[in-house]
Amino acid sequence: MIFPEDFVWGAATASYQIEGAVKEDGRGQSIWDTFSHTPGNVADGDTGDVACDHYHRYKDDIGLMRELGLAAYRFSIAWPRIQPDGEGSINPRGLAFYDKLVDELLAAEISPYVTLYHWDLPQGLEDRGGWANRDTAYRFADYAQAVHERLGDRVSDWATLNEPWVSAFLGYGNGVHAPGRRDPAYAMRSAHHLLLGHGLAARRLREGGAQRIMLVVNSAPVLTPAQVNDPSAVPDEADAAVVHRIHALLTRQFLDPAVYGTYPEEVIEAAERNGGTGHIQDGDLALINAPIDLVGVNYYNPCVVEAGPGLPADAAWPGSEDVKFATADAPTTAMGWPIVPDGLSRLLVRLSQDYPQVGLMVTENGAAFDDVLEHGRVHDAQRVAYLDGHLREVWRAIEAGADLRGYLVWSLLDNFEWAEGYRRRFGIVHVDYGTQTRVPKDSALWYRGVIGRNGL
Numbered sequence: 001m002i003f004p005e006d007f008v009w010g011a012a013t014a015s016y017q018i019e020g021a022v023k024e025d026g027r028g029q030s031i032w033d034t035f036s037h038t039p040g041n042v043a044d045g046d047t048g049d050v051a052c053d054h055y056h057r058y059k060d061d062i063g064l065m066r067e068l069g070l071a072a073y074r075f076s077i078a079w080p081r082i083q084p085d086g087e088g089s090i091n092p093r094g095l096a097f098y099d100k101l102v103d104e105l106l107a108a109e110i111s112p113y114v115t116l117y118h119w120d121l122p123q124g125l126e127d128r129g130g131w132a133n134r135d136t137a138y139r140f141a142d143y144a145q146a147v148h149e150r151l152g153d154r155v156s157d158w159a160t161l162n163e164p165w166v167s168a169f170l171g172y173g174n175g176v177h178a179p180g181r182r183d184p185a186y187a188m189r190s191a192h193h194l195l196l197g198h199g200l201a202a203r204r205l206r207e208g209g210a211q212r213i214m215l216v217v218n219s220a221p222v223l224t225p226a227q228v229n230d231p232s233a234v235p236d237e238a239d240a241a242v243v244h245r246i247h248a249l250l251t252r253q254f255l256d257p258a259v260y261g262t263y264p265e266e267v268i269e270a271a272e273r274n275g276g277t278g279h280i281q282d283g284d285l286a287l288i289n290a291p292i293d294l295v296g297v298n299y300y301n302p303c304v305v306e307a308g309p310g311l312p313a314d315a316a317w318p319g320s321e322d323v324k325f326a327t328a329d330a331p332t333t334a335m336g337w338p339i340v341p342d343g344l345s346r347l348l349v350r351l352s353q354d355y356p357q358v359g360l361m362v363t364e365n366g367a368a369f370d371d372v373l374e375h376g377r378v379h380d381a382q383r384v385a386y387l388d389g390h391l392r393e394v395w396r397a398i399e400a401g402a403d404l405r406g407y408l409v410w411s412l413l414d415n416f417e418w419a420e421g422y423r424r425r426f427g428i429v430h431v432d433y434g435t436q437t438r439v440p441k442d443s444a445l446w447y448r449g450v451i452g453r454n455g456l
């Protein structure tokens, strides 16, 4: 399986998960500093205080990327390094770090893919309502513009948000992520304001000459248990209804406004039952519908549902009290997520049909397994099998006509896996957090071969 000539092979990370140095060079506090330092929120009491110490080790890490032959590296910028309180004057030392990072990547002939928001909201903005406060969308646009003004001469690929669904519904819905709010109405408002921030920022970036702009979403094919292993299975009416609704809440809630300037009726209905739609102002959807070039797709596993008793009302899914989240008949990763590779091709083909105006890029795909470092090696055969299986499905989606631009593995390094802390390892490179030693796992060596052959 050989991929298209210009297919982009890379890896992805995020600022709070790898940088550490949380008080260095004027960085302000983020909601994840607050959340991780609040006992009970993160496994083993882990925080991002040190993480992979990438802030100090970025040159060596880029050397690793070059050895693996990566063409692209997706990273996120910590807003609190740029504006410690989320607004106002720019912190020059914070911006200088990313300026050097970009130059180092270009020197290594690696294309920088910048994510502007990967969850580390400045605490000062959260103190003023966070994403539930409409003003935050405008603060985000100001921040995006300031970053683009500095880096836009060297960075061509810009993602506004990473996974707004997670920010809104795990941050403000069921509270398992920062800022740990449990309020479905807040979650619905936050989703809308995140989208508004996306649209406002995308316009500023385009005005500044940005070449490629994308919105990155966590997405999945929504399937009944029977459909997981039998694509021809026909759900009954009740199951079909919840499949349709969850697909609308998980994926269309974000891509329909961004690409078409419309909300699915299921989102409006969920809002009406959770705090109302007063936050949706006339003209908002037109602002959100800023022209974008790509949709970034983060895929890990299908979303398996059937009609039945749903989650408690304060869960992450307002408007889905009658939806039972089911298990799939499939092996699982260390996260307990089902391994269903063809879910990726089913998703990519569906998205290419629903949103033909934009290109697609797999901006995250990967797996956590309980790796063992022995004799200086990590024989992570399960991760190789996971990646191989999913890359075959990316190839099939391309064959089926999807406009797939590239694949970025999650993640380059083992890192801070949010509420799971450091106990879950997604890296193709092992990190010993005690010594900060990096060891490429077998999956990294395998991935280097895939890149070299441009295929499997």
Ligand SMILES: OC[C@H]1NNC[C@@H](O)[C@@H]1O
Residues within 6 Å of the ligand: 014, 017, 163, 298, 364, 410, 417, 418, 426
């Ligand atoms: O859970 C694995 C990844 N999922 N997408 C967002 C990333 O920050 C996570 O580490």
Ligand SMILES: [Ca+2]
Residues within 6 Å of the ligand: 162, 163, 164, 165, 166, 216, 217, 218, 219, 250, 254
């Ligand atoms: Ca999303």
